Amino acid sequence: xxxxxxxxxxxxxxxxHQTIERTKEYLEELAFLVDTAxxxxxxxxxxxxxxxxxxxxxxxxxMNEVKEYVIENEIKTLVFDDELNTAQIRNIERILPECKxxxxxxxxxxxxxxxxxxAHAKIQVELAQYEYLLPRLTRMWxxxxxxxxxxxxRGPGEKEIETDxxxxxxxxxxxxxxxxxxDVQKSTQRQNRGKFVRVALVGYTNVGKSTLxxxxxxxxxxxxxxxxxxxxTTVRKVVYQNVPFLLSDTVGFIRKLPHHxxxxxxxxxxxxxxxxLLLHVVDISHTDxxxxxxxxxxxxxxxxxxxxxxxxxxxxxDKYTWIEKEAxxxxxxxxxxxxxxxxxxTWMAKTGLPTVFISAKKKHNIDILRDIVVKExxxxxxxxxxxxxxxxxxxxxxxxxxx
Numbered sequence: 001x002x003x004x005x006x007x008x009x010x011x012x013x014x015x016x017h018q019t020i021e022r023t024k025e026y027l028e029e030l031a032f033l034v035d036t037a038x039x040x041x042x043x044x045x046x047x048x049x050x051x052x053x054x055x056x057x058x059x060x061x062x063m064n065e066v067k068e069y070v071i072e073n074e075i076k077t078l079v080f081d082d083e084l085n086t087a088q089i090r091n092i093e094r095i096l097p098e099c100k101x102x103x104x105x106x107x108x109x110x111x112x113x114x115x116x117x118x119a120h121a122k123i124q125v126e127l128a129q130y131e132y133l134l135p136r137l138t139r140m141w142x143x144x145x146x147x148x149x150x151x152x153x154r155g156p157g158e159k160e161i162e163t164d165x166x167x168x169x170x171x172x173x174x175x176x177x178x179x180x181x182x183d184v185q186k187s188t189q190r191q192n193r194g195k196f197v198r199v200a201l202v203g204y205t206n207v208g209k210s211t212l213x214x215x216x217x218x219x220x221x222x223x224x225x226x227x228x229x230x231x232x233t234t235v236r237k238v239v240y241q242n243v244p245f246l247l248s249d250t251v252g253f254i255r256k257l258p259h260h261x262x263x264x265x266x267x268x269x270x271x272x273x274x275x276x277l278l279l280h281v282v283d284i285s286h287t288d289x290x291x292x293x294x295x296x297x298x299x300x301x302x303x304x305x306x307x308x309x310x311x312x313x314x315x316x317x318d319k320y321t322w323i324e325k326e327a328x329x330x331x332x333x334x335x336x337x338x339x340x341x342x343x344x345x346t347w348m349a350k351t352g353l354p355t356v357f358i359s360a361k362k363k364h365n366i367d368i369l370r371d372i373v374v375k376e377x378x379x380x381x382x383x384x385x386x387x388x389x390x391x392x393x394x395x396x397x398x399x400x401x402x403x
Contacts, residue, residue, distance in 0.1 A: 205252025
């Protein structure tokens, strides 16, 4: 028997710095996050405010409107698109005492907790959860007493009931020490991989990195149409045209990525920092893929990895749709009425980067991508390991890839 999905209301704001179109796009993504966490969005509320209300995020009138809907439809979960502070959560829970109040950060942490498979990922998620919990400890006691389940309530578990700030700080210190040891182990593993060029797949979450990883490496990396399907970095040895390199799949980036996660997943993101070549995968079928590109580029900048060679890989060309313009139509040229071929020419001309348009799922243009990767990898071998590898004449031996 299938478990019924948790009915959820999502809430966002149109502010001086965020248009109604952008807010709707963010809420669409938030709805996808809720679905990934196991919930079902039945209603969304949007309000125009200069900035979030310091007491309840929404204004009093809109908050009453939300209250009426929640009570009338017996909604148990509210998810806000921005991070809430302790006072906001406490005040909203006073207005709706029977409703769970979750912000975007808590929701992402919940998904990470659900997705974590290895001991390494579980430690990273637990650390991020405790760092999120610490400043909200007073507010959280009401949740702990009621022992609710469902979205946003996955966590270290019953240990939270008897915890206090000192115990949580001790736990954070303990987890950080464990992660430092893992960092050393991971660093040693990377050093022991030999003198190979490292290539990493990066991109926004759910753009098809894991599917592409499977195609390029003939591996069986878990891939699913959900956000954050991959948490742990997967590394595979790949050989094309007698040229070997290491290919890694990494955790997807997202707008408003919680600081706790960036810090906690430092050892995982080190794979990006230490790679030689980035394959930036983009979902060209997404209505807001240009904004997603900016988010990834900003995250790479924060990781001090924005100066690395990049191949721009536009994926999901099989899902790209557009509205053909009439010959006498004076409508401005926007993404919705630009053909795929026009879009390809535009991006190939303006990026200055090696650019390719593919479908990992349908395996369209994969050979073109492979040729571009081999060309860039050969360049890197010539630059990084000039005495061990001769770029055009390197002879590959299977024993060379032992790591």
